[in-house]
Amino acid sequence: MWRTLFVAALLVLAGCATHAPGTEADDDRSAAHRALTSEGTPDRPNPWGEGELTVAINNTANESRNFRPLVSDALAFWSNNSTRFAGFPLSYELAPNASNPDVIIEFVDSIESCADVAEPAGCAPYVTGGQVSRPITIEVVGSYDNASTRLILKHELGHTLGLNHTARPQSVMAPTSQLRTLPRPNATQRDLPWADANFTVYLDAGRTDDPAATREQVRRALDYYADGANGTVPENVSFRFTDNRSAADVVVEFTDDLPCRTGDSGSCGRVRGNDPDGDGALERYDHLRVTLSDIDTEAVGWHVGYWLGYGFGFEADAEWPAPFRNATYEERREAWWR
Numbered sequence: 001m002w003r004t005l006f007v008a009a010l011l012v013l014a015g016c017a018t019h020a021p022g023t024e025a026d027d028d029r030s031a032a033h034r035a036l037t038s039e040g041t042p043d044r045p046n047p048w049g050e051g052e053l054t055v056a057i058n059n060t061a062n063e064s065r066n067f068r069p070l071v072s073d074a075l076a077f078w079s080n081n082s083t084r085f086a087g088f089p090l091s092y093e094l095a096p097n098a099s100n101p102d103v104i105i106e107f108v109d110s111i112e113s114c115a116d117v118a119e120p121a122g123c124a125p126y127v128t129g130g131q132v133s134r135p136i137t138i139e140v141v142g143s144y145d146n147a148s149t150r151l152i153l154k155h156e157l158g159h160t161l162g163l164n165h166t167a168r169p170q171s172v173m174a175p176t177s178q179l180r181t182l183p184r185p186n187a188t189q190r191d192l193p194w195a196d197a198n199f200t201v202y203l204d205a206g207r208t209d210d211p212a213a214t215r216e217q218v219r220r221a222l223d224y225y226a227d228g229a230n231g232t233v234p235e236n237v238s239f240r241f242t243d244n245r246s247a248a249d250v251v252v253e254f255t256d257d258l259p260c261r262t263g264d265s266g267s268c269g270r271v272r273g274n275d276p277d278g279d280g281a282l283e284r285y286d287h288l289r290v291t292l293s294d295i296d297t298e299a300v301g302w303h304v305g306y307w308l309g310y311g312f313g314f315e316a317d318a319e320w321p322a323p324f325r326n327a328t329y330e331e332r333r334e335a336w337w338r
Helices: 068-085 146-160 211-226 297-311
Strands: 003-008 011-013 052-059 091-094 103-108 122-124 136-141 176-178 198-204 238-241 250-254 266-274 284-293
Touching (some): 136 146, 250 297, 284 297
Parallel strands (some): 003 266, 198 238
Antiparallel strands (some): 011 176, 266 284
């Protein structure tokens, strides 16, 4: 049996500014302020008007997690590099419970809005000059791992120094980065490995001898799982056919040659999804492709039913419902769904 996992890298906005570069908040800077020194360093004044900022921490995302070392690392980065990349020296005093800070770093479960960006990992004001209304707040989603959280913090702090998404260093200020979350349960460890229990199914039965009978076989498999598959899947699962292959959650297709092997009739299953914590195992599925070749029409439902189990995260033989465990040639062609 061919089982292939497609790991999709999670590409997330590493942060955005509440005022985008090029808006009115940025346009009043003189040409001299946008110039570079002979060494390629920005030549512009400190928008804060002072050389040291007090930074506090507000953690509403995960009270058991200590974010202070990560914030300290990010602040140390800009203390050592603000002159080189922002054009002025700056240092920080980290006082997590400060009563009158210049900057508050707030760790949150999610960011509701940030410059019309979908699902940002962080958000900060874009500080370019003039009067700064203190304290400013930087929001950071608190569910990323340590390395990703450090990157998000550096990125957002860069915005508070007047750096936009084209600024150096691009390893920090690029608008998107590959981020990893804290460890999450793998798809095979979840009762439902999908984000939604309502599935759309595309059936490509045009190459079969009896498309109507083939569709009925597939429907039997879908109904079996919609009824709970003998208690092996959640009760709220549903399926409906769609004519839009590209938008379907499940695709059932028939080919002359199987992508997983050659020379025999049979079937293959492949799942696709995402791996946000970067552990090499998918945490959620978003697509199941079932491929059949040279299968008797009476056995189509059994093969589709087997691979639906794979799509629900079954791994060991004992996890599949009884009809799919060591079924004989004849049993695959009988009314197994009864």
